[in-house]
Amino acid sequence: MKTYSSITKGNSRRSFLKAKFLWLFLLIAVIILGLIFPWLISRVSAFVLYPFHITSTWVKSSDGIIPLYLRSRANLVKELETIRKEQATKTGTQTSIQRLLEENMQLRSLTKSDQISERLTARVLDRPNSLPNDLIQIDQGSDHGVVVGAPVYNGIDGVVGLVIYTTNKYSFVDLFTSPGFLSTAYVMGANVFAPLEGVGGGIARVKLPQGVSIQVGQLVILPGISTAIYGEIVSVQNEPTQPEQYGYLAPSQAINSLFYVTVGPETILNQDVTTFEAEMRERVRQATNTSFNNNATTSAALNTEVESEVE
Amino acid sequence: MKIYWQLIFLLLITWLLVAGLPLVALALVLFYLFYLRGYELILIGILIDGYYHYFYEWPVFSLAMLSIVILANLIKPHLLMYNGHNEMVKKEKIPNP
Numbered sequence: 001m002k003t004y005s006s007i008t009k010g011n012s013r014r015s016f017l018k019a020k021f022l023w024l025f026l027l028i029a030v031i032i033l034g035l036i037f038p039w040l041i042s043r044v045s046a047f048v049l050y051p052f053h054i055t056s057t058w059v060k061s062s063d064g065i066i067p068l069y070l071r072s073r074a075n076l077v078k079e080l081e082t083i084r085k086e087q088a089t090k091t092g093t094q095t096s097i098q099r100l101l102e103e104n105m106q107l108r109s110l111t112k113s114d115q116i117s118e119r120l121t122a123r124v125l126d127r128p129n130s131l132p133n134d135l136i137q138i139d140q141g142s143d144h145g146v147v148v149g150a151p152v153y154n155g156i157d158g159v160v161g162l163v164i165y166t167t168n169k170y171s172f173v174d175l176f177t178s179p180g181f182l183s184t185a186y187v188m189g190a191n192v193f194a195p196l197e198g199v200g201g202g203i204a205r206v207k208l209p210q211g212v213s214i215q216v217g218q219l220v221i222l223p224g225i226s227t228a229i230y231g232e233i234v235s236v237q238n239e240p241t242q243p244e245q246y247g248y249l250a251p252s253q254a255i256n257s258l259f260y261v262t263v264g265p266e267t268i269l270n271q272d273v274t275t276f277e278a279e280m281r282e283r284v285r286q287a288t289n290t291s292f293n294n295n296a297t298t299s300a301a302l303n304t305e306v307e308s309e310v311e
Numbered sequence: 312m313k314i315y316w317q318l319i320f321l322l323l324i325t326w327l328l329v330a331g332l333p334l335v336a337l338a339l340v341l342f343y344l345f346y347l348r349g350y351e352l353i354l355i356g357i358l359i360d361g362y363y364h365y366f367y368e369w370p371v372f373s374l375a376m377l378s379i380v381i382l383a384n385l386i387k388p389h390l391l392m393y394n395g396h397n398e399m400v401k402k403e404k405i406p407n408p
Binding site: 020023024027028030031034035038041042043044045046048049052053055056059060 | 325326329330331348350353354357358359360361362364366367370373374377381
């Protein structure tokens with residue numbers, strides 16, 4: 001029994017292919033027609049797609065509950081994506097910082113300028129909440145090599161303060177945030193030197209004139225030591241009516257949570273400020289005298305010229 | 312795919328393209344092409360080009376739809392798990408000699 005006809009099958013297949021290509025040719029013809037008469041297709045499209053246009057406009061700009069929900073959801077998703085990107089960038093930056101730090105340490109060790117290994121490790125015995133005047137007490141004294149004026153660090157380069165008093169067995173450290181502490185600091189980013197003064201309560205501030213751009217997050221370093229950071233600016237007080245502005249900074253770690261610190265091998269107060277100032281004044285005076293002598297010489301020469309002309 | 316699903320898909324694709332979400336529309340287009348030949352998608356592409364006045368420059372959507380449809384119809388027979396008689400194709404295990 002014959003169940004199929006090869007002729008019929010062939011015919012149906014041929015007709016199917018024919019219909020398929022007919023459709024394709026028709027559509028391509030419409031595209032060509034659109035290229036020749038673009039205005040015609042545009043008008044037809046505007047008419048056919050009008051309901052779609054209306055609904056999409058409604059979703060995009062209506063104040064209805066559903067469109068509003070959809071829009072806020074879309075905004076939240078976008079915000080989430082932005083935060084994720086930021087997070088990824090931050091992680092990358094952290095890795096870069098770590099790599100640079102490692103590289104820096106290696107280079108320092110190569111140039112023999114690494115003093116970190118020479119530092120003394122000390123344990124903090126007492127903290128500002130039990131000691132007056134924002135001091136900390138450490139368990140290393142002059143017997144261990146601690147000298148007055150030595151910088152005290154938290155971590156690799158975070159300066160906590162300076163040793164102000166030492167006994168055989170223990171020492172006191174004046175924090176840079178202690179009231180009355182004065183130092184010169186360098187503000188990275190703004191690239192200016194500024195006086196730093198302790199305010200107390202774990203806060204110090206740098207005073208700058210108006211017009212200098214300081215921002216939250218800028219590092220403030222102790223310029224006298226190659227690896228010493230006071231901290232970063234956590235707040236800026238800028239009142240346009242005042243002649244100066246303040247950048248408040250806090251140490252990287254709360255003083256109350258300090259347990260171990262390291263003490264630098266030598267004092268940074270090698271030269272007495274008074275002596276330095278006197279020396280500087282003397283140099284300025286000498287320079288002025290030289291200038292005056294030059295002028296005197298010049299004026300004497302001029303006088304001689306004038307006299308010779310008169311004669 | 313039933314005819315009403317087909318209609319829903321076509322309407323949704325058109326709406327997405329009008330609303331300016333071509334990537335979402337592309338996903339639906341690919342899904343649609345998996346089940347059907349999808350010549351009607353070229354018509355949608357032509358309408359969208361007309362809507363955005365792309366016929367004054369280059370009919371991007373029409374050409375893209377045309378390419379996608381032709382390409383999908385060329386590739387599809389090689390991806391199907393059924394042969395021409397609607398039977399599952401499976402590899403016979405070759406007995407070890």
